[in-house]
Amino acid sequence: MSDTARAADGRDDGDSFSSAAVPTVGTVLSAVTVAALLVPVRHGADDPGLWIGAAAALVATGVFLGRRHDVLERRLAGPVAAGASFLVVVLSGYAITQGVLGSVVVPGLEWSVSLLFVAFFVASGGVGVGIADYAGVSGRGLKHRLARSTEMLLLAGIGLFAISVASLFVALPVFLVAGEPTDFQWTIIEYVSFAVGLGAVTAGYLALRDHDVSFIDLERPTLRTVGWIVGGLILILAANLGVSALMTVFGIEGSEHTTTQQAAENPDLLLVIIPAMVLFVGPFEELLYRNVIQKTLYGTFSRYGAVVVASVVFTAVHISAYATAGADQILASLSLLFVLSLILGTIYERTDNLLVPALVHGCYNAAIFLTLL
Incomplete structure (x- = not known):
């Protein structure tokens, strides 16, 4: 594929910043997911799915970090990160359907936010980023x-x-x-x-x-x-x-x-x-x-x-x-x-x-x- 075609397709064009952008985004999303699941646990939520989900999000974070620093190959790391994030989506979604919302009040605003919903949607983004990384999509793409x-x-x-x-x-x-x-x-x-x-x-x-x-x-x-x-x-x-x-x-x-x-x-x-x-x-x-x-x-x-x-x-x-x-x-x-x-x-x-x-x-x-x- 020519450089022009590669750029038009949004694939990794070999630029170090461009190639690192996708796993960097994945790292941030997975880290947010870990926090969103662990906070309800610290506040007394005892659903075992939250612990498993947090562990899966932590795995995704580590995999994305490994990709960010070229320690892991994207052909292996992408599916693992996407799979771990998908497990978080399933577990957090199931917890929500059982009435576990993990709501917290935002200081100063008095807004109640469900951290389980945060984990659900952010982890969904992690699935997409993992797939994109596997496909070799660049930051531009x-x-x-x-x-x-x-x-x-x-x-x-x-x-x-x-x-x-x-x-x-x-x-x-x-x-x-x-x-x-x-x-x-x-x-x-x-x-x-x-x-x-x-x-x-x-x-x-x-x-x-x-x-x-x-x-x-x-x-x-x-x-x-x-x-x-x-x-x-x-x-x-x-x-x-x-x-x-x-x-x-x-x-x-x-x-x-x-x-x-x-x-x-x-x-x-x-x-x-x-x-x-x-x-x-x-x-x-x-x-x-x-x-x-x-x-x-x-x-x-x-x-x-x-x-x-x-x-x-x-x-x-x-x-x-x-x-x-x-x-x-x-x-x-x-x-x-x-x-x-x-x-x-x-x-x-x-x-x-x-x-x-x-x-x-x-x-x-x-x-x-x-x-x-």
């Missing part, structure tokens, strides 16, 4: 990947805001003609606004990046397409059942989606919600999160790396939809959502056809709401 990920997260946030704005315009004619909308009418307005908002953001972003309609991956259905849709739907339903059963075994409770709560209180809304999942939610969420966000990330990450990052973005923007219970239940529900998003992202990556994940997503959601009838 890591910065570029972080910037692109932030851009996609902002785009997703703009999508949420656009839905709210669209609802004002969609609801206005109803107010003028019929007055205050009923719950049934509000539900119709909500899903029409969903499509208008996400569709407008998608169109705006494609125009900003000088992409035309050919950027949207839509192909005519074939037998292969039908096979992927049926297989994908079976897979995502099985994953839901499997993860839910696993959560039950470990005593982990999730939080209900706000739409599920609304449907449980007013079953008549299901007459709108179920078809809307297939016609609006599945297609327009997959259009933005997979065909735009994930596909854009292909230019910065590997294709499977883009699947993971896009799934993180997808999960993050759904936090408000599950914010109906405690932090432990929200985290459990978002973890399940992340797994399901990985499946949808992989289906899109394998098919390069928006139709497949759109129908799998929409039909999956519809099937979940059908159980409420």
